Amino acid sequence: MTDVQSSNVQPAMAVFAASGSCLEKSAAVAQQMSFPLFDVSQLSATEEFPLLIWVDETGIGLRQSGKKAPNPIVIDFVGGALGFRGKRSSHTKELVANAVGVKGDNRPTVLDATAGLGRDSFILASRGCAVTMLERSPVVALMLGDALQRAQRDAEVVDVVARMQLHQTNACEFMQALSPDDYPEVVYLDPMFPERSKAASVKKEMRLLQQLLGADTDTGELFAAALKVATRRVVVKRPRLAPCITELKPHHVVEGKSGRFDIYNTRALD
């Protein structure tokens, strides 16, 4: 990670060291984030904090507080459902790759301006794209950075994560400051979508992210900045029935089962 900037307001949080052997790492995280630290004997004392950064042998995760809360979510680019050996269907992976324009030998450079849990970035890097990942939430960026570090030690994915570069930053500011020499071919956008929170099908990871981040309210600005820097296309991921990100109609739409990708060809806008 190179730079650190402010993010949305987030709920009060604490760091929980889930085992004695994670205490040192947890203390470093607590200091970095300026959050209070609790150890394994103090679980009930964490209940005043709705969300915890949960540090255990697996890695750095996010969990609701409370003894009966579900297991933490931990980004895992190797073994998890999202990871290299995971169950995410190859059809979903194909759609993301098609949407950014992976075809034949063509591997566009991608700026993933809303990196989140890094799933889409990882798919694109697996298909050979160099991906710059931007994430403004310090908590999400912390989890992503931890996952990338773990993946760098795994022979199965080391080459893939070598193509992924993370910056903790606001993407609007990052894109506005880019020099034309560094413009990516594709900007990929998947902002938090408020309607998602009511759907029964919303996955555990997304519900926790919604609790942490709320909705992204600056998507118009993000889209405008993306159109200025993408030399080939801007791709916007949307829930299947959601309106487009602005009134501008996409040039193409790639439809999936639960979502779609709206493609704005920036060359056509010149």
Ligand SMILES: C[S@@+](CC[C@H](N)C(=O)[O-])C[C@H]1O[C@@H](n2cnc3c(N)ncnc32)[C@H](O)[C@@H]1O
């Ligand atoms: C729906 S999630 C993205 C999920 C991601 N596509 C994946 O595959 O895991 C949206 C993420 O974008 C981040 N985000 C939204 N607006 C941003 C901005 N202007 N700059 C940086 N990150 C942003 C949010 O903090 C959130 O983590």
